[in-house]
Amino acid sequence: MTGTAEKTYPVPEEELFRFAELGRAGSTLTVLRHARIAERMGLSGTDHKTFDLVVQSNGPLTAGRIAELTGLSTGAVTGVIDRLEKVGLVHRVRDPEDRRKVLVAVVPGASERFAPLFQSAFDWLREMLAQFSPAERKVIERYQNVMLEQLRAEIMDNSRPA
Numbered sequence: 001m002t003g004t005a006e007k008t009y010p011v012p013e014e015e016l017f018r019f020a021e022l023g024r025a026g027s028t029l030t031v032l033r034h035a036r037i038a039e040r041m042g043l044s045g046t047d048h049k050t051f052d053l054v055v056q057s058n059g060p061l062t063a064g065r066i067a068e069l070t071g072l073s074t075g076a077v078t079g080v081i082d083r084l085e086k087v088g089l090v091h092r093v094r095d096p097e098d099r100r101k102v103l104v105a106v107v108p109g110a111s112e113r114f115a116p117l118f119q120s121a122f123d124w125l126r127e128m129l130a131q132f133s134p135a136e137r138k139v140i141e142r143y144q145n146v147m148l149e150q151l152r153a154e155i156m157d158n159s160r161p162a
Contacts, residue, residue, distance in 0.1 A: 037117050042087055046072070050080045051089050054110045060093060060103035071155045 038048035053069050054061055061069075081104055084090040089110045095101035110121045129137055139151065 033121075037114075038099055040117055041114055043083070046070075046076075046082050047083050050077075051084055051106075051111075052091060054084075054104060060095075060105040062095075062101060062103055066104060068156065 001132045005011070013132060022063075029159075035045045038046055041048055045049070050066060050070055054066065057065075057069075063074060063077050063081060066072075066081070067074045070077065079092065081092070085092065088107055090104050092102050093105050095103050132140065
């Protein structure tokens with residue numbers, strides 16, 4: 001639930017299970033789609049999504065921060081960074097404020113190299129959203145934001161089982 005004091009409503013078991021099944025099916029198909037994209041990029045699924053997190057950060061990140069964002073161990077993150085660096089997507093740079101720190105930065109133009117792989121997703125998304133009214137899209141967007149907030153909280157809290 002979000003930090004705001006929003007009204008809650010009872011959820012019948014049948015409805016809960018329908019949403020759970022939709023979530024499960026959507027999650028599986030999303031993972032498979034991204035595995036296909038990762039393969040076309042020459043990456044594993046984990047490497048691909050870690051690269052996406054670094055791109056979304058809008059600036060260089062430490063390996064420790066990448067570990068926090070992904071829920072991966074720092075050792076696993078080092079391997080991911082090595083592989084992303086090897087294929088020319090990221091590079092390591094010194095932190096200008098603390099030369100002892102190493103940051104991971106996206107190579108300029110790296111994400112644009114793969115933009116065509118995602119064009120079909122944007123086309124599909126536009127077609128899908130056109131089937132819903134602006135008011136319905138606001139509800140869908142709110143649902144997505146609440147779900148993402150919960151997922152982020154779970155990933156960031158490594159003490160809770162995934």
